[in-house]
Amino acid sequence: MSASRIRNEMILASAGSGKTYQLTNRYIQLMALGAAPERIIALTFTRKAAGEFFDEILKKLARAGRDRPEAVRLAGAIGCPDLGCREFLDMLERVIDRMHLLELGTLDSFFYRIIRNFPFELGLSGPPEILDENAVRTEKQRVYDHVFHHPASRHDTRKAFLEAFKQATWGTEEKRLGARLDRFIEENHEVFLQAPEPGAWGNPDRIWPEGNDWLGFKGKPDEDIETLATLFANRELTDRQRETVEKFLSALREWSPGAPWLTGMKRPVTNALKVFEQLESGEADYVIGGKKLRIAGEECRRLANVIRRLFAAELETKLQVTRGLYEILNVYETAYGELVRAGGRLTFGDILILLSGTPGGTAPCLGQGNPSGDRLAIDYRLDGRFDHWLLDEFQDTSNAQWAVLRNLIDEVVQDAEGCRSFFYVGDVKQAIFAWRQGDVRLFREIFNHYNQAAPSGIVERRMSESWRSGPAVIATVNRVFDDHAAMSGMFPEAAVARWRDGWDSHEARHRDASGYAAYFEAADAEEQHALILETLREVQPLRRGLSCAVLVQSNRKANEVVHYLREHGDMPVASETDIHPGVDNPLGIALLSLFKWAAYPGDSYAREHVLMTPFGELIKARFPSGVAAIKSILDGIHREGFSATAAEWFRRLEEHGGIERFSRGRSEIIIAAARRFDRQGGRNVADFIDYISAYSVRQSGTAETVQVMTIHKAKGLGFDMVILPHLEGNRLARRRDGMGVCQTEHREVEWVFDLPTKEIVENDDVLAAYDQVAAADACYERLCQLYVAMTRTKRAMYLIAPPMKENSRSANFIRLLNETLISGEATSRRIGEAETKVVYEEGDAAWHAGIEAIDEVPRSGVVETGVIDFPRCVRHRRKTPSKAKARKINAISLFSLDSRKSLDFGTRVHEIFAGIEWFDEDTESRIQSAMSEEDAAPMTVEACGEVLECLRVDAVRRVLGRPDPGAEVWRERGFEVILRDEWLTGTFDRVTIEKDGTGRVCRGTILDYKTDKLGESCDLASAASEYSEQLKTYRSALARMTALPESEIACKLLFTQLRRVVDVD
């Protein structure tokens, strides 16, 4: 067998059909066919998924390596029936062996690796630094500051910026820039990156290549309105008609283009549009004030003019606004690029841009194998060669991501030998990340693309058997999503067609599993909440060891549900939303106030807040004054960092009166978060406050809690039971808010346009067409959302929604569920204290009855083994004699280069003295000649001079002279000794050892050179006493080494500058 047998494959895997199972099998199959694991690259979207994927491969191999039936099963599943435990064990070994080389991770991390290894190729200057969300915020602030203030931008940039801002807010004056700008950037940053060229923004030639009928109409608005006023004044009208007309006309007078339409405009305009052709023909039945009015001639002409000019002005304005917005983004992006990206600080988004390049830009494309032209050959520098590609969750892949991968995959699919392979898997029905640029259409497009080039180059496999959900749930899912007829009646055809294309009727793998699916009606939010609670009480999932989730559409709803359940319920509830541990508790905000007050004492809010808390008492108790407290906090922050300072204050609180368990938990998180902030080196309190305020962590619940989360977060997860409340909402076919971005087939941005009001969009062919497409896209995505929600559960699903309003035609979730699920009569039922109408049910409502409550499981931890007495190992305090005494260093000498110089000088002097064995008549001349050597450094000359001066002094000559012929001298001699349990490391400058007649050591003299610069008038005795500790230590050491009594050891200091020898006792 060889890897060449492996085919390229696309798998459409429905929810719960075992996507991970397929992926891991594929991986193992590739290895079974001889592929080296390091040549298989598998990429997914989340770090968690990547981690699980890897773990699963190893666990699978381990099971098959240990257990024969497992081996047989796995061998069968991957189509290599000959394999047994042995082979799988070998594979396991191989994977472990190459673990460090395996490329199993997220797309982001893969892209980061590429960037890191091609910095110069991508215009960087070294390895980039990845900015996390929190750091980006600080950078953004810098960029704003720059755009607002920086002198370099004072004239050009700022002017341009201002113009742009005016343009972008055309018609609506704006007095606060900061917040608005933040919003602009937040909302439109992605669009800008997709279309960085100004030509695409608000460009009528691009939007209406065939021209636009409305645009360019000037007319004489005032005249038209006034004439119309006169004409209507002379008509016979009902009171209501007159009132309507007057309101309409006065609104028209007041209104300026770009501003929101004024009351009284909408109805008359829509009605006029309905008969616009008649108006143009000069005779029309115009409905005004609720009644038809026949108008003709001048009336028609003027009314048509008014409408035309309204449209023209509105479109014109919106075009301008769009262009203005472009300019703003451009200024911001340019500044951001220069200040942040150019310094190598990138987000994962930036990395993608660098790699995918901008349309028409010059980003290199990636390749494997040999570098050629402007391709970056990744294999070599990444230390990897990737033959087999596995891409997971492909429906969420964005075009930019695909643009980076495309060339690499091309090589694989077109590989002449066929030894390489491409495999991608995903579910087009779970494409809920379009707002993050996931493009579900790629799934089929690339399939078609490659198969066009080489028929059956990629084979398609569809998996619709659910291993997760039981038959009751699956039947319900099928009823809703199989009913294409019902869908067609409600939703745009494009959306339904796409749905049909990706849909296969589902089957439940475990046909006999008991389970339940129901649809309950509850009138309002309060009743829905109550119903959730009663359902939970009835089922008691946690007691039965069942995992349970409540899935909702928004974070806000999630919080509401959590709030309700916590307040009224009696079971642990976890909100799977991000929490902000820095500010979601009184302790955290008090700490921030404390720091803020210290840095900004003028902030009376922070100050008073601190004083209301025990921090206030602490300050009063510990510090003589507020000023002292402020300085102490700032000292702490600057010297030890925010983390240590926070920890210190928390500690004081603990001492003061204690903190309860919850707050203590928070304090630990804050300390750790602060440490991450500290690591970036910042000391700015405002930055710190921003950081901690925004710092969020994902809290994940366990089987021990009811988990409440958004549908988006539930993707990829499975639960034993799921409750889906709050299904109400807008119609599904509604274009998402924000910029209109029209793309070509190849995903190049055709145009960007801040679309005008609905009335106008609907009456312009181009915009209307765009709107329809966008609405269909949105509709499809919403269907995916419902699908994801309904497929999370293994056993039971409870849909909860208010009854459909009688006259509602709004095609939303409720309508879809109503039309597909409800057939018979609704029954009333009492669940606990709640009353509900069951409009649909399938399976066994008492599904849970057979599952017995379980006892508490002991929680796992480190096994207690009792205290062990290990042998002690000797550890000594280390001491160096010259450091015997702590000093106070004054700042002047600390920051003086001269003191560094004297250090060097001292070393030179020591060296010269060390060169003297015994002083004799040649000593001086030797030093002199060293001094007069040609390349002698000035410092050497100076040092020699000093030594020579010393040598003129008798006392010096004496201590350096040989006392008797048997004497021994040590120069610069190091020693190590253990004295009184301290480990002493030192070096003697000079030791003279005398022996008596018998050759026994009888006396020792320690001489230490001191090159301190002392003033003439200095008190030698006290200078010497500074060193007495040091010399005492030396003496003890020497006593130990020579076995002399300490009394026989003399210690002397030679102060070289004063040329004085001093005895020390």
Added chain:
Amino acid sequence: MQLERHFISREKDLPTQAAGYLARDWAEGNIDLASDLIVVSSRQAGRRLREALAVRAASRDGAVFPPLVVTPEFLLTHALDKHRIAGAADSLLAWTNVLQEVELDSCAALFPSAPQRRDFPWALRTAREFMRVKKLLGEGGLRMEDVAARMPGEFGESERWREIGRLERLYRGELAGWGLQDAEEAKIGFAGDPKLPDQVERVVLLAVPDLLPAALSVLEHVASAIPIEVVIYCEEERGDYFDQWGRPLPEKWEASELEAGPDDGQLHLGGGPEDQASRTASLLAVCRDPAASAAIAAPDAEVIPFLERMLPQQCGVNGYNPEGFSVKSEELYVVLGAFRDLMRYPGFSVSGDLLRCPLFFRYLESLSGLPGAPEMFRCWDAFHQRHLPGDIDDAFRLARNDEAGASVVRRIIEVIGELLKELSGGPLWEVLPAVMQRLHGGRHFDEDDASDRRYATVAGELMALLSELRGSAAAESLPRGADGLELVLALLGEKRIEEERPERAVDLQGWLELLWENAPCLILTGINEHSVPESITGDPFVPESLRQALGLKNNRARLARDLYIFESLFRSRRDRGRVDVVCGKTSEAGDPLRPSRLLLRCPKDTLPDRVARLFADAPVSGIRAPWTSPWRLAPRTAAHPETISVTQFARYLQCPFRYYLTEVLEMEPMDPRKAEMDDAEFGNICHRVLEEFGNDHRLKHSEDPAEIGDFFEDRLNRLFTGRYGRHLSAPLMIQKEAAAQRLARLARVQAEERANGWLIEEVEWTFREQPGLSIGGMPLRGKIDRIERNEHTGLYRIIDYKTSDKSKPPETDHFSALKKTEDIGDFPEYAVFSKEGKDFRWTGLQLPLYRRAVRDRCGDEVQCGYFNLPKAVSETGVRLWEDSSPDLIDSAIRCAEGVVADLRRGRFWPPAESVEYDAFEELFFGDPVGMASPERLPGGSAGDEGRAE
């Protein structure tokens, strides 16, 4: 070659064994090893060895004349002439010079795309990357230019390496011009013709499992003259697992089972770093005296801070990290960074950051004429809030002396200016010490104080660096100012500083130090792939394949080394201790981690179980506590002011407790990032324009909108310039624009109003001191924007300007109908009234109180209302209070009296559950009654019943 291998058994710990080996001939007296050269793998290893020797000598009352204990690096560097070798600073400078000058086009293979900005910071970063590569190659005895020649053809990057070689030559030339030689190249040169220090008679290579090729070639050379003993810490039977230099042989270690390793009971799985640390702590707690018998290895640096925090709490010992700390997070480094930023752009807010550095504010405090630090901050911040300056020059111009605090700001700016000037005015080694001396003034650093000691050490490093720069031949080309400082910081930032080991501490060792660790109880934590075995995949210059081809240190060799170390840790504690291993599931950022391959080295038949164990889900630790509050907020006692202003009533009516906080305690948050006017300031500046207009005796008669408009524009410009200077920031320009637009429309309306007979009599009429104007005996303060009188009818009207975004009728600010959810009993009696059968409550009393204030002047027949200047300019105009029946006004006054009576009684409790725009939202967590306590309020909790009655 005199090369001999010796084996010392792993029955006992390495330091003891090594000392025993070295002193094997010693019988008594001192151990004299002075003529030995001992090569060990690290300084820490050397320390452990010397201690072991001293202990050995002490056993017989002797001392040690220590050998020369060195790391392999020493072999290459000891004889080099320091003055001729380029230091790190010299090399960086040379590279940056080359990079700034070279034509990038001539290096198209190296720099295929142009850098975004080719400035000094770019050159610096790039230079450091080149230095990294050069060092890496140097370890293998290679120069950059050697690579192109030695590189196997299939790697396909030879052109790139030729270009790098060319740059290297330019770099070398640059150094040569200064009379210097690159350090790596000098070592390579030396290795070709090496010698050892004179006194050396024997060389011992002592347990060095990863000797660098360059050092090895030195030893090869000297081996002909001096005997070399290679000592391997392993049993002799395993001799064939090592090469003759004592390096583990990859082919052997890769292929065989370990002789010792963990059993399942010694393997522990942790979650994130915090969880790993806590597991480590509980393992350590098992050891009776951790400080004397335990050590921890934490090759994953992320775990260390958590250990440092948890060990003292849970085990009563400190964690000591011999790696020391990075200079980058030290105060002095941060301050220098602030100066660099300021030299690049002296922004006002960056200056504010500097101001809050203790170093700087202490210096300022020492100067004459400046107040204490908090007062300085207050002045500075108040100035910022008021003038929103961009940089310090703007600020200086705006700081006129007639304003409180302005002189302080001026003085601070002057000082900053002087410092910046001084810093840019000469070579850094001259100016920086001078500035530092000045800033630190008469400060002393006490060596006994840990924090002082750290500070002084960092300062010492800085000075050493500057001194090196000064002495360098390259000094001339060190840029001045910000760029130079950038370079100094880059070099300084690389330093790590050792801390003194505290009493009772457990060492947190690096992986490579572990061979020398002799603690019997050893916990290895964070044993995850990529931390250990250390492996590097991918490199922009020298990927693994090239490393192997060039004979550089590579992953295979590292793995062999780490397997050997790992085995030895277990082997050497088999009979005298225990090793536990903790391996993590995720990093701090949540990335999944894999267990180290070392842990998966086990007999093949146990591998599946090992995998099952190591790849299991991490056990969940700890249950979450329910939300609780550590305290109730107890605002301090303060007295209500003597007077009350008309606008304050609304706040009391909204919520008495919040009123207490804002009006009595005067709590007002400050936005340190403020970059534009807030709503009140925006309103004020419009008011000021209108005030000046109303005071202009000629113009207030004008019916000409153009004339009025011109006046407005002119005044607006002047006011903006006066307050914010000539260079308005972008947000201010926009606000000015907005104000201008609103005023322009107002000019038209004003002209119409005038034409209708309204003439301004008074603007900004203040009635603070009006005698007899009081409510319930409390003097009333207020300011009426405009009092006008109609020339035709003689009627008075009082007008309040409103600049909020939406136009609104005055009634909405004053009363509102009770909501369905509200009960009349929820409010004090004085605050409610009924009208036409419906219940209303007072929410504001401004206009009725104005009427009361002007009663003496204008009588009872007064109209009042708002002059709205909203965003939608079409809605600009006067809106009058429609129903001004005396009953209503009386009710309002009664209400005001009720409020004052309550104030007198100190009734500030209970708070309203919720209010619109709650300034205290973040303090109350949705439950003001539960979160706050009235205990210290002036009325005490008495207010509680007060309201319930």
